[in-house]
Amino acid sequence: MKIGIISEYTTSTINYGNCLQAYALNHYIQSLCVDAEVQTIVIRHSYKDKILTSRIPISALWKKAFQRIGRFFNNEGNFPERESRKKQFLKFENEYINMSDTSLEYTDIEHSDYNFLIVGSDVVWIQGRYYINRIKFLDFNFHNPIKRVAYAASFGDDYIPEENKNDIRRCLKQFDNISVRESTTVEMLKRLGIGDARATLDPTLLVAACEWSNLEMEPKGVGGTKYVFVYLQSPNLSQYKMIEKICHEKNLQIVSITFASGRKNKLDRAFGDICLWDASPQNWIWLMHHAEYVITDSFHGIVFSTIFRRKFVPVQRNDGHLMNRLTDYLNTIQYEAEPLVSNNPGLLEYGNWDFDTFDYNLDKKRKESIDFLKEALGL
8 A cells, every 4th residue: 555645844844843743644644554655745846736716916926026026135035044954854854754755746646656645734725815736635637546635634724715615625525535633624614515524633643742752852052951942933022022021030041943934033033042043853842842831823832832741822923823723722622721822921820731631632632533544544
């Protein structure tokens, strides 16, 4: 049996959660299908990837062009620290994620010899306003019988633009089994006419804490320090000032990852007592595991905090992005405190960290998620 996984993961994103979910799904499916060949497919993009769902206005094309020009001149995505971190991700990928031997484009996948194609997890179903990505929606005319499966797939939003609905409905009706990461997405798909989708856990939650611990590596200069791990991808100055004040009042060091979003941010460069430039995914796991507190606006930051039973503070991003994903997960584990905070003087006291309840709720959902995978793979 040959299983291909289509993920949002690429080393160019240098996103820790994205990388670790790709590892987790590959690793867990391989543990279920010991004799199978399980590969995460390296996608080579081409013009065939996209389905245009409506005519693109000239104004939208100009806006996109100016955004790209602005990012180029601001040099947002290209800096020495990024390249150093990217090497760490490549090293992790080569050692721990079984990737396809060559990169595949749309036509290659259509003619492939996989028995199953699994899309997931994380935000794989990103939509443009005027297009969808046909590879991520498995919109192929396969030359061999291949089963289509979605595992813990996410749209990243809680709505589907009207222009995209018909094509998304058509694509998803071709799937043999569908699971999504957010319960809100189950309801959204029901309204679209896709009534058999199930909510499952992010694959990082299928891997036991002890297995994650076996991967972790202590970063230089942090050991022996009582610290708060601050992992913010969309920070603002008032948040940073508040965090610094509270942490120093409690005699806790601040450990941060510079340019956590993968793009340059002036606020990031000098924030924290210990700033890590080129932390590997294994370093990131260690930082999560050994922190006194974790302050984060990242979905996977909260997930790993619960895996390692670390007290966490979820922070709303400036643009409100991530609210549905994060709120859905906090509801799943029955986190009863105020779910999202921005400027809260009681930052490190207000949480209701009932990890026994969190684990109880996750254990039930974990069984449902494993049962879904076994059913989808015919095990």
